[in-house]
Amino acid sequence: MEPAATQKDRRAREILDAVVIRFAGDSGDGMQLTGNQFTQSTALMGNDLATFPDFPAEIRAPAGTTYGVSGFQVHFAAHDVRTPGDTPDALVAMNPAALKVHLPDLRQGGLLLLNVGAFTTTNLNKAGYETDPLEDPQLDAYRVLRIDINKLTAAAVKDFGLSAKQAARCKNMWTLGLVFWLYDRNCETTFEFLSQKFRSQPVIAEANIAAVKAGHAFGETAEMPSGIGAYQVPPADLPPGTYRNIQGNDATAWGIVAGARLAGLPVVYGSYPITPASSLLHALAKLKHFDVTTFQAEDEIAACCAAIGASFGGALGVTATSGPGLALKGEALGLAIATELPLVVIDVQRGGPSTGLPTKTEQSDLMMAIWGRNGDAPMPVLAARTPSDCFDVAIEAVRIATRYMTPVMLLTDGYLANGSEPWKLPEVDQLEPFPVRFREDPEGYHPFLRDEKTLARPWVRPGTDGMAHRIGGLEKHHDSGNISYDPSNHLKMSQIRAERVARIANDLPLQKIEVGEEEGTLLVVSWGSTYGAVRQAVRVLAGEGCSIGHTHLRYLNPLPQGLGELLGRFERVIVPEKNQGQLVHHLRAQFSIELESYARPTGAPFRIVELETVFRSRLEPS
Amino acid sequence: MEPAATQKDRRAREILDAVVIRFAGDSGDGMQLTGNQFTQSTALMGNDLATFPDFPAEIRAPAGTTYGVSGFQVHFAAHDVRTPGDTPDALVAMNPAALKVHLPDLRQGGLLLLNVGAFTTTNLNKAGYETDPLEDPQLDAYRVLRIDINKLTAAAVKDFGLSAKQAARCKNMWTLGLVFWLYDRNCETTFEFLSQKFRSQPVIAEANIAAVKAGHAFGETAEMPSGIGAYQVPPADLPPGTYRNIQGNDATAWGIVAGARLAGLPVVYGSYPITPASSLLHALAKLKHFDVTTFQAEDEIAACCAAIGASFGGALGVTATSGPGLALKGEALGLAIATELPLVVIDVQRGGPSTGLPTKTEQSDLMMAIWGRNGDAPMPVLAARTPSDCFDVAIEAVRIATRYMTPVMLLTDGYLANGSEPWKLPEVDQLEPFPVRFREDPEGYHPFLRDEKTLARPWVRPGTDGMAHRIGGLEKHHDSGNISYDPSNHLKMSQIRAERVARIANDLPLQKIEVGEEEGTLLVVSWGSTYGAVRQAVRVLAGEGCSIGHTHLRYLNPLPQGLGELLGRFERVIVPEKNQGQLVHHLRAQFSIELESYARPTGAPFRIVELETVFRSRLEPS
Amino acid sequence: MSDSSTTRSKFSKADYASDQDVRWCPGCGDYAILASVQRTLPELGVSPSQTVFVSGIGCAARFPYYMNTYGFHTIHGRAPAVATGLKLANPEVSVWVVTGDGDALSIGGNHLLHTLRRNVDLNILLFNNRIYGLTKGQYSPTSLIGQVTPSTPLGSVDMPVSPLRLALGAGGRFVARGYDVSKRLPELLKEAHAHVGASFVEILQNCPVFNDGAWSDVTDRKRAAESQLWLESGQPMRFGPNREKGIRLRNAQLEVVTIGRDAEESEVLVHDEQNIGVAFLLAGLGDPIAFGVLYRDPAPAYDAAVRAQNSSAVARAGVGDLHALLHSGHTWTVE
Amino acid sequence: MSDSSTTRSKFSKADYASDQDVRWCPGCGDYAILASVQRTLPELGVSPSQTVFVSGIGCAARFPYYMNTYGFHTIHGRAPAVATGLKLANPEVSVWVVTGDGDALSIGGNHLLHTLRRNVDLNILLFNNRIYGLTKGQYSPTSLIGQVTPSTPLGSVDMPVSPLRLALGAGGRFVARGYDVSKRLPELLKEAHAHVGASFVEILQNCPVFNDGAWSDVTDRKRAAESQLWLESGQPMRFGPNREKGIRLRNAQLEVVTIGRDAEESEVLVHDEQNIGVAFLLAGLGDPIAFGVLYRDPAPAYDAAVRAQNSSAVARAGVGDLHALLHSGHTWTVE
Ligand SMILES: Cc1ncc(C[n+]2csc(CCOP(=O)(O)OP(=O)(O)O)c2C)c(N)n1
Ligand SMILES: Cc1ncc(C[n+]2csc(CCOP(=O)(O)OP(=O)(O)O)c2C)c(N)n1
Numbered sequence A, B: 001m002e003p004a005a006t007q008k009d010r011r012a013r014e015i016l017d018a019v020v021i022r023f024a025g026d027s028g029d030g031m032q033l034t035g036n037q038f039t040q041s042t043a044l045m046g047n048d049l050a051t052f053p054d055f056p057a058e059i060r061a062p063a064g065t066t067y068g069v070s071g072f073q074v075h076f077a078a079h080d081v082r083t084p085g086d087t088p089d090a091l092v093a094m095n096p097a098a099l100k101v102h103l104p105d106l107r108q109g110g111l112l113l114l115n116v117g118a119f120t121t122t123n124l125n126k127a128g129y130e131t132d133p134l135e136d137p138q139l140d141a142y143r144v145l146r147i148d149i150n151k152l153t154a155a156a157v158k159d160f161g162l163s164a165k166q167a168a169r170c171k172n173m174w175t176l177g178l179v180f181w182l183y184d185r186n187c188e189t190t191f192e193f194l195s196q197k198f199r200s201q202p203v204i205a206e207a208n209i210a211a212v213k214a215g216h217a218f219g220e221t222a223e224m225p226s227g228i229g230a231y232q233v234p235p236a237d238l239p240p241g242t243y244r245n246i247q248g249n250d251a252t253a254w255g256i257v258a259g260a261r262l263a264g265l266p267v268v269y270g271s272y273p274i275t276p277a278s279s280l281l282h283a284l285a286k287l288k289h290f291d292v293t294t295f296q297a298e299d300e301i302a303a304c305c306a307a308i309g310a311s312f313g314g315a316l317g318v319t320a321t322s323g324p325g326l327a328l329k330g331e332a333l334g335l336a337i338a339t340e341l342p343l344v345v346i347d348v349q350r351g352g353p354s355t356g357l358p359t360k361t362e363q364s365d366l367m368m369a370i371w372g373r374n375g376d377a378p379m380p381v382l383a384a385r386t387p388s389d390c391f392d393v394a395i396e397a398v399r400i401a402t403r404y405m406t407p408v409m410l411l412t413d414g415y416l417a418n419g420s421e422p423w424k425l426p427e428v429d430q431l432e433p434f435p436v437r438f439r440e441d442p443e444g445y446h447p448f449l450r451d452e453k454t455l456a457r458p459w460v461r462p463g464t465d466g467m468a469h470r471i472g473g474l475e476k477h478h479d480s481g482n483i484s485y486d487p488s489n490h491l492k493m494s495q496i497r498a499e500r501v502a503r504i505a506n507d508l509p510l511q512k513i514e515v516g517e518e519e520g521t522l523l524v525v526s527w528g529s530t531y532g533a534v535r536q537a538v539r540v541l542a543g544e545g546c547s548i549g550h551t552h553l554r555y556l557n558p559l560p561q562g563l564g565e566l567l568g569r570f571e572r573v574i575v576p577e578k579n580q581g582q583l584v585h586h587l588r589a590q591f592s593i594e595l596e597s598y599a600r601p602t603g604a605p606f607r608i609v610e611l612e613t614v615f616r617s618r619l620e621p622s
Numbered sequence C, D: 001m002s003d004s005s006t007t008r009s010k011f012s013k014a015d016y017a018s019d020q021d022v023r024w025c026p027g028c029g030d031y032a033i034l035a036s037v038q039r040t041l042p043e044l045g046v047s048p049s050q051t052v053f054v055s056g057i058g059c060a061a062r063f064p065y066y067m068n069t070y071g072f073h074t075i076h077g078r079a080p081a082v083a084t085g086l087k088l089a090n091p092e093v094s095v096w097v098v099t100g101d102g103d104a105l106s107i108g109g110n111h112l113l114h115t116l117r118r119n120v121d122l123n124i125l126l127f128n129n130r131i132y133g134l135t136k137g138q139y140s141p142t143s144l145i146g147q148v149t150p151s152t153p154l155g156s157v158d159m160p161v162s163p164l165r166l167a168l169g170a171g172g173r174f175v176a177r178g179y180d181v182s183k184r185l186p187e188l189l190k191e192a193h194a195h196v197g198a199s200f201v202e203i204l205q206n207c208p209v210f211n212d213g214a215w216s217d218v219t220d221r222k223r224a225a226e227s228q229l230w231l232e233s234g235q236p237m238r239f240g241p242n243r244e245k246g247i248r249l250r251n252a253q254l255e256v257v258t259i260g261r262d263a264e265e266s267e268v269l270v271h272d273e274q275n276i277g278v279a280f281l282l283a284g285l286g287d288p289i290a291f292g293v294l295y296r297d298p299a300p301a302y303d304a305a306v307r308a309q310n311s312s313a314v315a316r317a318g319v320g321d322l323h324a325l326l327h328s329g330h331t332w333t334v335e
C-alpha cells in the first residue's frame, strides 16, 4: 500500500513509535465519524491500535456547551497496543467547549490543533470561558496549531453550491485530511466511505472528499509553526493473517451468530434498547439472513421471557441489556435456572447505581450477575477482556449454555462495547462445532433425566411427536420431573443445581499467568475490560525486572481450576477493579487468603501509569 | 385461673415437662383453626410455646388427597420453648391422607388419635393406601386412640337442626374438646371465640360449643386404652409481664406501625400479594386509623416505586414481598439508594429458585438482599429471629432508614411469618422515639448536603416553601447535587454510599455470645429464623459440658462490630443455614478465617436433634 | 405413544388429559373450562404434540399441568412474553396462553397489551374470577368497588378495568367473551383457534372459595336469557326469554329495548364483528352482558410478518455466510 | 426565596424555570412544550413549592430538571407508580407526570393503565415523538409499520398502539391531545390541571434528530386547518380552512363530510365530552386528527377515596392506640 504522503514529505517525517490522538468537538461536529475514519485508515496501514469513544449522555446537547462535547481517542503504534492510551499526544479541539473539557488531559508538550474559527464570543460564553483561552499563556505548554478551519473548509467546498450549513458540516473532513497528512495516513478508505455514504447525494460526497483533500494539501503546503512536523508511525509487527477493526458489541453479536451456527440452532434475540447495549440489537437486526430473529420487546422482562420461550421452543434464546435492565431480569433468570433451559444473557455494564452514568463504563454488576436472583439460583458467569475477545466469549457462552442446559451470563461493558481494536480474523471453518441434539426418543424419557457427566437434562423441541411434557418454576422431583414439595428432594435438587454449575470448571482451561513471573512478590488478578491496562502495566514492571505476574479471569463463576494454587504462589495479591471491590469479595469468599483491593469506580477506564504506580508501590518493601 | 379438668381427673394426671402436638387433616377440616384455638388456650394457661402451621400450596386441593393435607404443630412446655418441636409426641389424624403424610414424623410410642370414621374405602383410595392402615401392625409402635369422631360429633350436635354438612364441620371442635381434656386445657377461650365468630349464626356457635364439650366429656368418661392417660403441663416460669400470642407477620406489621410512630411519620405501604408476605398487607390494611395507607399495587415494581414516591413525599415508604417479588424490585431499590431516600423493604423468604416452594420456608435470599442491584448499590440488611422479634427488628429498620436516609432490607421467612409464640408485650411508652426532622430552612440548602456523622442528606417534604429541588437516579455532584459525570466525583460518591452504610455499624450493639461458652472449641453462627433450633441445640450441648457457643446475627450488612474478634475465639466455626451456604460465603469474604457451612435448604425448619448431632460431631476430636 | 397424524388421524378428549391429579378446589369453575378445552381440542385437528399451553402463576395458571400437551408454567404475568418467544422460535406449534385476572391484568397487563397490539398468533384465555385465588382472596383489577377482601377490609376503592375494553384499546383484533360452564364455550374456543393473530377470550369464572357467585347474576341459568346477550355475526342483537329484547344504537350509545314496545324489530342493531366502535360499547355493556365474538378483524400476525421479513432478508442477501460477515467492510492482511 | 401565597400572590414564568441549562437537541419539540408549561403554571394559582414534576427516563423525562419546582427523575417507565405513592403521601401538592412514548407505553404501559383506571389525581403528559430519542432512535410502540430504525433495518412490523384508545380502554376519564408548538397547548394544560383524577394528555412532539417530521402532516401550519379537528364541548365538529368540513356519525363510524355538499350542517356531530363511544372513534381518527379534550367524565379520584377511607377508619375506631393494638385479643399476665 502506497502511503499518501509525497516523497518530499516523507524525508522530513519524524518516526514515532506510538501516538495517541483525541478528536473533540461538538456533538454535531461529527467527531465519532472522524475518529472512525482515522482508525480505519490506520488499521489498513498495519498499525496496532485501540480506540475509545466518549460521548455525552445527552443526544445532542445545545451546540457549543461543554456537556455537548463528544470525543474519540485512538492509540496506534508500531508495536502491539492494549489500551486506547492514557494521555493524548495530540488533541484536536473543534470549538472552545472541546478545548475546555479536554485540554487537562493533553500531555505537556502535546500537539494542540485548534479550530480558531469557532472561537467566537458566543461559543466562548457557552463554554463558560471568561477570557479568551487563545490568549492564555497556559497554551505555551503545548505545540499549538491555530487554524480557521471553518473558513478554509468553506473555501474548499465553495464550488459545490452547498448551503452554508452543508458546507460547515464538511469541516470535520477538512480536519481529518490535515491529520491524515500529519501522521502520514492514506486517504483512500475515507474517499470510498464518503462516496458510499452519500451515494444518493453525490455533490455532498464530492464536497467532503474535496475537504479531505484540502486539509491534506494544507498540511503539505502550509508553513507549520516551529515544533510541529510531519510524523510517521511504521506498521506494527503483528502475527500474519487477515485483520479487521472491530467494536466490542459487533464482536459479541457475531460471536452469538457463530456460536449458534456451531450449535446448529437459530437465534431468537429478545432485547429492549439501553445504552450501551443497544448496538448489539442493531447489529443482530442486520443479520436476519443468519437465522437470527430479533425481537424488540416492551421491556427487559419481556425480552428475557421471550428468549426463554424461544429456548423452550428449541432455538437459542439470547437477551442483552445493561445494569438497570439486568436488575429487572432476575426473576425471569430464576425461571430459566429452575427449568434448566439454555439462554445467553449479556450485560453490557455501565456506571451505577440506578441510572447512574449511562454512557460511562464500570464493572459493578458482577455480584448482581452471580447472586441477583431469589433462592439458591446459580448460573455461570463469563466476561470478555477486549473488543475482539467478545467474539470468543460469546461462542463460549453458547457452548456452555447448550452443553449444560443452563442460562449463562456474559459480562462486557461500555468500554468494550464502543471501543475497537484490530482483530485477526479466525478461520470460520476451524471453529469447533458443538451441535445440539434434541431428544426425540420417548422411551424412558422424562424432562429432568440427566446426563451423568454434565448433569444436563434433555432438550426436547415442542412439536416432537410423543414427547409432550410440562415444565415450570415450581420445584420438581428429581426422578420424575413432577412438582414436588418434598424436603429431601428440594435439598437434592438444590445441590444438583449447584453441582451442575460447579462441574463446568472441569471443562475449562487451567488458570494461567498472562504475563510476568510465574511466582514471586505481587500477583495482579483482573477480569473484564481492565485486561489491556493491567497487562501493559505488569509488562512494563516485569520488563524492569520486578517480581510481578498477571492473571486474568474469563470465568467468574465457576472459578477456573488452578486459581487457588496460583494465588498461593505470590506473596501479595492485588485485584484492581472498576467497582467498589466485587471480584475481590468473591475471591476472598472462595479462598482463605489475603487479597488487596484496588477499587476505582470512576466511569473511566484505568490508565496504565496509574496502575504502574499502584503496583510499583506494592512491590516496594513496606 | 381454674383448670377445666375436675379434681378426680387431676389426681390421675401425669405431669409432663413439654409436649409437641400436631393436628393434621384435610384442608377443609379446619386444622389451622383447631391448632390456633389450642395455642390460645395453652398460652393463657401460662406455658411457653411455639407453633408451626404447614399448609399446602393448593388453595383447597380435592378432599382426601395427600397434597390437600393441612397441618398445625404446637410445642408447649413448663419451661421456655424455642421451636415448634422436632417430632410430635402426639398426632391427630382426621383422615387417611393425614395419617399417610404425617405418621413418619410421629415419635415412636407417641400418641396417635385417629378419626376412624373417615377411614372409608374412598378416602383410603384417595390417600393412596392399598391396604387398610388401621390393620397395619406398624401402628403397634404408637399409643393409638381410635374414635369415630364423625359419628360422635353428629350425635353431639343432632339437636341443633344442622344440615349433615354443617354438622360434619363441627368435628374439629369435638376433637379439640378431647385434646383439651387430654392435656388439661381450659375450654373457655374457645367458647368465647366461637360465640364471636358465629355471632350472626348463633345456632352454629352453640353446636360447635356443644361439640367441644362433648369431646371433653368423652375424655372424662370414656374408658381409655391402656397407655393413654391424662396429662398436665404446668405453667412455665416466664418473666413477669403481660403476654399475648403473636405470629411473625403481625409482629412485623405492628413493628412498622410502632417505628413510624416513633419517627413521627405516616406510613405508605405498597405491596403486591405473594405468599408468605400477603398477611402483612392484610394486617396493615386493618390499621388505617394508625395513619397507615395501604396500596395494593399492580405488581412489585409499582409497589416499591409507590413506596419510594411516598418517601419522597415525606411519609415512611414501606414495601414487602417474597423472593420472586424482591427479584423484581432491584432496579427500584437502586433508585432509592441513588436518591438516598428512607424505605423499608421486607422480604418474607420462601423456597426458591423461581416459584420454587411458595409455602415452604428458606433463607436463600440473603445474597440477593445484599447484592441484587446494578452498580455498587449498598444497603443495610437486617433479619428477625423469632415471630415476636419481627416487631423489634421492624422498629430498628425504620430507625436506620430514617436516621441514615437509606433503604433498609428486613429479612424474615415463611417460618416466622406463620409461626407464633407468646410475646411479652413491651411498654409502648418506653420505646425510644427517634423523631424525623424535615429540613425547612432554605439557607445553604442543597439536596446532597450531608450530616457529618451519619452522612445522611436532609429530607425535605415537597410543598415546603422555598425548598424546591430535583433528585433522580443519575449520578450527582457531591457538592451541589447537580447531575455530574465527572470521574473523581463518581468515585467519591461511590465511596460515600459505601461509607454511609458501613458507619451504621458504629450505631449497633457489639456482637455477643447468645448461649454457651465465650470461647472454646466450636462456635455456631446463625441468622434469621434458625435462631430457636440452633440456640436450643447449643444449650443442650453446653449443658452437657461441651465447649460450644452460639452467636446470632441480626445485622447482616453492615456486620456488627466484635464479630471478627468473636470468630477468632473458637477453634472451629460452623454456620448452619437453610440455603446453600450464603451467610458463610458472606462471612468468608469479610474475615480471612476458615468457616464450615452446614447448608440444608429443605423447605422445612431445622430440627434440634439434627443440629445437636451435627454440632456434636464437630466437637469430637477428628 | 406416537400421535402424529400419519399413525393416528383422530384424537379424543382423553388424549389431551395428562396423568396429573387436578388440584383445584371442589366446585371451581376452572374444572368446567378444562373440560371444554379438552373436549374442543380433538376437533381442531392439531395433535397434542403440536399444541403448547403456556401460563403464568395463579390457580388458572396450573392449567398446563392437566393437559397432555407441551406445557410451560412460567412466572407471574409473563406468559404472553414467553409465548411470543416460543412462537417466534417454533411457528408450527399451536400456542394457547392461560391466565387469570391478576396474572393478565395486574402484573402482566403490559405484556398482554403488547401481545395484542403486535397481534402475535396466540390464543389467550383469561379466566376472570375477579379475585386473586391462589394467594387467598385479595381483590383483583376486575373486582368491584366496595369489595371486601383481606387487603380491602373496608372495601375496594379501585375502579375495575374491563378486560375487553382494554383489549380493544390495545388494538386486539379478536375479542370475545364466554363463561366457565357455558355450553357455547367450545364454539368460542374454536373461533379463537381459527383466528390467525392474537385471539383474546375472557372467560367469566366462578371461584367458590374466595368470590363465590361473582358472576351468578349473569350465569345463573334462571336469569341467563335476560342477562346474556349472545352475539352472532350478521344477526340482530336480541335476547330475553322470548328473544323479545334487543339492542339499539343511538347517539353512539347502546340502549336495551323491548321489541314491539320501545322499538321496531328493524331498529335492533345487527352485529357487525368489524365495527370497533360498537364492539367497544358492547364490551362495556353491564346488563345484559355481551357474549360471543365482540370484535374480529384479522390482520397479518406479527410472527408471520417477522418470518416473512427474515425470509426476504435471505432472499436478498442469501443465507448468511459467516466467513463473509467477518470479512465484510475493510480488512487487511499482514504477511 | 419564599414563595408562599402570603408573601407573594402571583408567579411569573421565570419563577418556574430552574437554573439548569436545557440539554435537548436544537429544534426539539420539547422546548416548546417546556415553554408552554412554564407559561401556564403561573396561571394555575399553585406555587412552585406546591408543584411536583415526576418523570421516568428518556429525553422527555429530563423535564423536571428544567422546572424550579419539586422534581423526581425516576426510572424508566415507573413515574406513574412513583407519583401515585407521592400523591398518597402528600395530597396537597399538584403532581405532573412527564413521560415519553417509550417510557409510558412500552416499559411503563402497565403502570399507566393502572394509574388511569384507578383515577389517581395526576396530570400525565405523554410526549409522543414516535421514537426512542434518548437511546438514539429505535422504533417505539407508536412508530408506524415500515419505519426504518437501527433496530428495524428492514422496517418495523409492529402494529402501533393509539395512546388515546389505550387510555380509554384502560378507563381513563380525561383524555386529550395537543402538540408541541400548538398555541392551544396551554389551554389543554389548564383543563388537565382543573380535572380532578388522572388527566391524560398526549402531546405530539417532533424529534428532529431521529424522527423529523413524524407529525408534520398534522402540525404543518399550511395544512393545519385541513388536518386538525379541534374539539369544543357542545360545539359541532367542524374543521377546514373555512370550517366547511365536519364529522358525521353513522353506524357507529365517523365520516368526514363537506357541509352543504355531502351533508347538512345539522348532521354534523356535536361534541359530547362524556360520550365514550364517540371518544373511542375520535381517538382512532387519522385524517383529520382530533385535538382537544376527547373525553372528560369526572369521578372521585383514587387518592381522595383512600384518604376518605382512612378518615372513616379513624372516625370509627379513633386514632390508633399502639398500646391497645398490642393488647388486643387474648393476653395473659405472668406475675
Ligand atoms: C412475582 C410474583 N408476584 C406475586 C406472586 C403471587 N401470586 C401468585 S398468583 C397471584 C394472583 C393470582 O390471581 P389470578 O391471576 O387472578 O389467578 P387465580 O388464582 O384467581 O386463578 C399472585 C399475586 C407470584 N407468584 N409472583
Ligand atoms: C430499565 C431501563 N431500560 C432501558 C433504558 C434505556 N432507555 C432510556 S430512555 C428509553 C426510551 C426513550 O423513549 P421515550 O420514552 O419515547 O422518550 P424520548 O427519549 O423519545 O423522549 C430507553 C429505552 C433505561 N434507561 N432503563
Ligand code: SF4
Binding pocket: B059, B060, C023, C024, C025, C027, C028, C029, C030, C059, C060, C129, C133, C134, C206, C207, C208, C209, C210
Ligand atoms: S381458590 Fe378459587 S380459583 Fe383457585 S382453585 Fe379454589 S375455587 Fe378455583
Ligand code: SF4
Binding pocket: A059, A060, D023, D024, D025, D027, D028, D029, D030, D059, D060, D129, D133, D134, D206, D207, D208, D209, D210
Ligand atoms: S433526540 Fe429527539 S427527542 Fe431527544 S432531545 Fe434530541 S430532538 Fe429531542
Ligand SMILES: [Mg+2]
Binding pocket: C058, C100, C101, C102, C127, C128, C129, C130, C131, C132, C133, C140
Ligand atoms: Mg383470578
Ligand SMILES: [Mg+2]
Binding pocket: D058, D100, D101, D102, D127, D128, D129, D130, D131, D132, D133, D140
Ligand atoms: Mg419518544
